[in-house]
Amino acid sequence: VTIDREGPVPIYQQVASVLRARIEAGDIAPGRPVPSEASLMQEFEIARETARKAVRVLRDEGLVQIVQGRGAYVTGRG
Amino acid sequence: VTIDREGPVPIYQQVASVLRARIEAGDIAPGRPVPSEASLMQEFEIARETARKAVRVLRDEGLVQIVQGRGAYVTGRG
DNA sequence: TACCATTTGTCCGTATGTATG
DNA sequence: CCATACATACGGACAAATGGT
Numbered sequence: 001v002t003i004d005r006e007g008p009v010p011i012y013q014q015v016a017s018v019l020r021a022r023i024e025a026g027d028i029a030p031g032r033p034v035p036s037e038a039s040l041m042q043e044f045e046i047a048r049e050t051a052r053k054a055v056r057v058l059r060d061e062g063l064v065q066i067v068q069g070r071g072a073y074v075t076g077r078g
Numbered sequence: 079v080t081i082d083r084e085g086p087v088p089i090y091q092q093v094a095s096v097l098r099a100r101i102e103a104g105d106i107a108p109g110r111p112v113p114s115e116a117s118l119m120q121e122f123e124i125a126r127e128t129a130r131k132a133v134r135v136l137r138d139e140g141l142v143q144i145v146q147g148r149g150a151y152v153t154g155r156g
Numbered sequence: 157t158a159c160c161a162t163t164t165g166t167c168c169g170t171a172t173g174t175a176t177g
Numbered sequence: 178c179c180a181t182a183c184a185t186a187c188g189g190a191c192a193a194a195t196g197g198t
Binding site for chain 3: 114115116130133144145146147148149150
Binding site: 037038052069072 | 166
């Protein structure tokens, strides 16, 4: 999965889309955590803030629940 | 040893420089641990993340080896 | 065995400064 | 001006490893 750093779509939106697709595909089941911020930073070669923004998009969509000190856990598939 | 919180040099870099000087001067001999994160926080009045970053600089330079549950031990003098 | 203190590891929350488009 | 993005810095909480009681 690649990120387009030139195009008009913000990186964090692209990362959020990738994660959303994985959740909706069942690759990350409900109750399971999405990749940590550090993992996302590595995988997509992005800054932490960008990783956090991506996860917050999913949180605002109700797809994941963020737990301080633990991670962001899938709550459903939308 | 004082830290300049206004200047352009990041605090963690300054702390790393202080520790590096102590190591190269032999104040902290090979095999001995550098001060713990908690100690560095107290001594320099910095946040834990800043202390960790400073030690990681030395680790990346090969000056110390970090062991979880133990500390960061001087491996040499560069 | 259990418990505890110390230390590093890993999270999230927040804020500021800088730079770019 | 504003959104995006990165680096720095502080704070709080929980997890894991270590060593001792």
